[in-house]
Every structure is written in C-alpha cells, then in structure tokens.
Amino acid sequence: MTEVLSLRHLRKSFGALKVTDDVTLEVRAGEIHALIGPNGAGKSTLIAQICGELPSDAGTVHFQDRDITPLSAFKRARLGLGRSFQTTQLCLEFTVLEHVILSPDCMGGGSFNLFANPRNDAGLRDEALHWIGKAGLGGRENRQVANLAHGERRQLELAVALARKPHVLVLDEPMAGMGAEESTRMVTLLQELKGQYPMLLVEHDMDAVFTLADRVSVLVYGRVIFTGTVDQVRQDAEVRSAYLGDD
C-alpha cells in the first residue's frame, strides 16, 4: 500500500521534556489512521511538526514521496496538507461563505489582485457552497463566523480544509467540546469522507475511533508504543493498561 504521509524518527524536546521521541508512523492512501494517547502525550506537538509550525529536532516528514522537512508551513499547505486545529482557528469576522471562498482562492498562495472581489466570482461561490453543504452548514453561509456555535465552527474548519482539495487531512480532535448530537453528526461526516481523503485523526473518544479508524497508533510520553488495526488495539494488553483502562 502506498504511503501518503510518513514520519520517520521524529524528535522534539522542550528543554528536558521529550515531547516527540523517535516517532515513526505513516498514513496510507485511503485510510484513517487514528492517533490516540493521554493528555499531554504530544499529539498536538506532533501535528505541529507535521504541518511545519514547529521545527523538528531530528527526523523527517515525507509527503507523497517528497521530503517536506525543510519546507515552511505555508509551502506544506500548498502541497495539499489540510488540517484542523484542536482549538478552532478561524477568521471570525468573515461570513461562512467568505471564509470558504478564501480556501480555493488561496490555493496558489493567495492572489495579489487588488481589484477583483472574490465574493462576486460565481465559480468560487458555487464551489464554496458545495463544501459548506458537504460539511453540514447549508443555509448558514451568510452567518458571521463569530456567531456560529462551537460545533458549527468545527464543521466550518472541515469545510475550509476540504475546499482546498487536500491530499491528506490532519485532524486534531475534531469532536472536542461537541455535544453528543454534534459528535454523531461529525462522525457521520467523517465516515462519508473516508476513502476519499487519507486522514490522520487525533481523537479521545474511543467509540469514534473504533467506528472510523482503519489503524490506530498509541502515543504515550512522546513514544508510539503500538500501531495496529482496530481489532489488534482492542486486544493488546499494553494499550489497555496504558490508555484504555483495564476493565
């Protein structure tokens, strides 16, 4: 199976604290690879290293057979690395439509056209509306982002990422802070997207992980202690004691 994203021996320390300790894992074409681990295990730090927000101390990140380790964050994004953030990062003053229009508009790094108003570009509008509908935000396109509920912002983050036609999605706890109903809707949405986009999914909710994931890696104190299929995780004693609770 072909690897889309592959991390090789990544390391990162904050002072004496090893937050990423020789992490090697890959995301294969079409799969959802879940990354689980207790609070503070280093999951978000690992994502920051993948996306180029944080430089790694050692190791490499390969994306579609290309070593992207030396590339800055915006260049990695241009290659098709889409993501969502653990705490939503959105432009609060835009409307939903404006925000999603910005995505395809920035595909090549953003335009220096000082006069054309992208809001009047019918092609971009239609494209944006398509992804807004896909993310379950249909009918709310003229709502200002600041006025969206928490769950809706999560959906918007996904729409914003999808509208860039990413080649991989790196999602940092997309269900965090959502109510039960919202979570269920998000799981359904991710299930629909499964197969179309390879995903690295950080998630605490084990039900969601077992529903969605093909493979699971377990991160504890910056180390991957286990990688395997969902069934293997269920059975593995070490994982149970480290993370799932031995009951």
Place this chain on the structure above:
Amino acid sequence: MPKPDRFAITGLIMLVLLILAPIVVVQTGWHGGLPLFTRIVIYALAVVSLDLIIGYGALISFGHAMFFSLGGYMVAILAHHTNAGDLIFGWAGSNSAFILWPLALLACALLGLVIGYLALKTRGVQFIMITLAFAQMVYFLLVSLQYYGGDDGLMMDTRNTMAVVDLDNPWSLYYLALGILVIWVLFCRFIVNSRFGMVFQGLRQSERRAINLGVNPLPFRLTAFVISAVGTGMAGILWANYAQFVTPDMATWAKSGEFMAIVTLGGLGTLLGPIAGAAAFIGLEQILTIWTEHWMIVMGPVLVLIALFGQQGMLGRFLKGGRHD
C-alpha cells in the same frame, strides 16, 4: 431587499459636506475656514492610509510620520535646488508636480519597502517600537540636515506647478486635495474588498489559519505597508504645498501618535471613520488653540477617554454594523 450600503451613503454625505463646508464657512466671513478644511483633508489622506494597515491588518505603525515628512521634504528639497539653479545629480530640476510628486512617492515606497521588510520580522509591541525607532532616525536625520534648515525647517518659495490646477490658489489646492482623497479612499476600498484584501484581513484574524491555507504572510503585509506609506507620503507632499514650509516636526513621534489617535478616534478598519476623526481632531485643535496654547492638556484626556470607552470610535459601530446576519 439588499441592505443599504452604509459605506456608500456615509461616503457620499461626507463628500457633499467637504465640497460645500468651506464655501459656507468662508461665506460667513471667516477666512480661516479654507485652511482649516485643507488641513483636515490632508490629514484625512494620511490617516486613511494608516487605517489600511492598522484597522485591516493590525500592523500598528507608530512611525508613519516618517513617510509624511519624506513626502514633504522630497518636494521641498527638489524645489529648493530647482529655484536656486543647482543641478541635482546633473539634472536641472523641475517644479512640475507631474515630475516631482511621482519621485517623492517613489521615495516613500522605497522607504516603506525597506522599513516594512525589517519591521515585519517582528510582531505586536516590537513592531510598534521598531517603526517608532525608524521614524526617530528619520527625525534626527532631518534635524541634522543643516543645509536644509536643520531644526528650523525649509521654506518652499514656490509651490509646485500643475497643468490645469493653480496650486497657488487656495481653493484649487483644497479641491485638488479633496479629489485625491476621494480617489485614495475608493482605491483603498477596492483593495480591502479584493482578493488581496481578503487574505490580508484573514492574516489579522487568524494567522495560523491563513498560513494553513497556503499564504505566505510577508508579501501581503509588506505590500499593504508600502501602499500605506505612499498614501501618507502623498499627504506630506500636499502639506508642503499647503504650508510652503517643511520642518522636522513632521516626523516626530508626536505626529505619528496624532495619526494613530485620529484613526482610533474615527473608527479602526472603516476608512471613512478616520476622515471624521481628522475633522474632529483638527477642528477641536483649532478651537482649543484659540482658547489656550496648552491645547494638548485638554486634547490628551479627550483622546484617552475615547480610547478607553469608545472602542469603535466615532463611526466604527455604524460602518461595521449591519453587514452580516
């Protein structure tokens, strides 16, 4: 039914007022009215430019007076040499606005490019301090230019010449400045609504998100900074032609502070708000100077109160309201 465009309505009302007000005021017999409105319009040009980067990009420049002074000094110095019959690097010089003004604006763009590039390596308070520091360097440079009057400044014996418009006629100068202001506001409005402007504003609202959309922040911010520098430089050019006199005071931190205060006073990120801010600030200054020479003692607290309580400024709430559901 489409919502009425508050920007267009407000802009139109302001334009009509600015066209008519000096005529009416002078009709009442007060001849200080025209210079007053000329100063308002020139300041407005500078603060609209500053609003472009502060209001829309959160690039808080505390050094914009350097571009104001550079624009002014460029035309004053070139006029000085031309009138003295000196060669300027082998060039006999000119008094034509069509030659001098583009040269002065080019100088402002270059200064903006260099200083913007260096300052944009920092963020937040550091950005404020570094722009301030560069402006202070420009200030001390101007003070040290003994040949151009040093501390005392430089007189401009003749105003620049322009084909159709007679700049020696104060009415022509006023309406020219007003025309330039209108064009500049429309230009800035286009920028703000453009593809470029959307990215530029997106960077302010969430830099991490914008970067993950593939945006390299520096070129966008630098472009906006240079455009802002050019607009402020144009205000300096007009000022030199209005006052026929340039001084290093044009580059002081107090002048930069005034510009920032006016933008805040009028309403950040509205383009039109700062014009109202300029009118209020310069009008108040005029009234207070008649009353006491220590007008800043009154103006200071007024500005602090506005900064503390009127977060949206004079027009911010109105112009930013009613845009969304």
